[in-house]
Amino acid sequence: MICPPGLESEMQNRAKKVKVVLMDVDGVLTNMEIVYNSGGQEIKFFNSHDGLGIRLGHEAGLKAGLISARDSEAIRIRAGELKIEYLYLGKYHKSKSYDAFKEESGYQDEEVCFVGDDLPDIPVLQQVGFPVAVQNATPPTKEIARFMTEKEGGRGAVREIMEFILLTQGKLNKVMEYIIRLDR
Numbered sequence: 001m002i003c004p005p006g007l008e009s010e011m012q013n014r015a016k017k018v019k020v021v022l023m024d025v026d027g028v029l030t031n032m033e034i035v036y037n038s039g040g041q042e043i044k045f046f047n048s049h050d051g052l053g054i055r056l057g058h059e060a061g062l063k064a065g066l067i068s069a070r071d072s073e074a075i076r077i078r079a080g081e082l083k084i085e086y087l088y089l090g091k092y093h094k095s096k097s098y099d100a101f102k103e104e105s106g107y108q109d110e111e112v113c114f115v116g117d118d119l120p121d122i123p124v125l126q127q128v129g130f131p132v133a134v135q136n137a138t139p140p141t142k143e144i145a146r147f148m149t150e151k152e153g154g155r156g157a158v159r160e161i162m163e164f165i166l167l168t169q170g171k172l173n174k175v176m177e178y179i180i181r182l183d184r
Helices: 008-016 048-059 073-081 094-105 119-125 139-145 157-168 172-182
Strands: 020-023 063-068 086-089 112-116 130-133
Touching: 008 130, 008 157, 020 094, 020 157, 048 063, 048 157, 048 172, 063 073, 063 094, 073 086, 086 094, 094 119, 112 119, 112 157, 119 130, 119 139, 130 139, 157 172
Parallel strands: 020 063, 020 112, 063 086, 112 130
Antiparallel strands: none
16 A cells, blocks of 8 residues: 555544445446447456455455446446445435435444545545545545555455455454455
């Protein structure tokens, strides 16, 4: 994770309070490409490392959610596979979705990490306790988020965020060991 000089301890303090990680989809869980097959069905490319990062978060008690301007069957399938608890799809005005999420879930701003990459994500990034932009986010998004991943969206950025949060909360090693033992 990257943060402005002198804010390292603030970044860690914010990450320690996180109980739920909300994410945009296109540009965060995918590499921003939107592909259609000849039948008009949308095809998305998700990163398996990000998927395991979300699973690590679940095993440690973190909740996950998606707030996306787009709605597609591909997103719903991936969210189901990863047991993502909160879905707000087809919602261009993301701050309204975020407000609905807080009302439904009872989480406070300081307990939420939001990961974004573009202008529609800025209103939510301005509200949450731990605002993160992926490496290939737009400059205005990076400026608002203040904290940034080293990896690009769709290329392991979500895994990086999950591992950082779990590391600061002292849960990463225990959860990794648990996952490794499951295959024995």
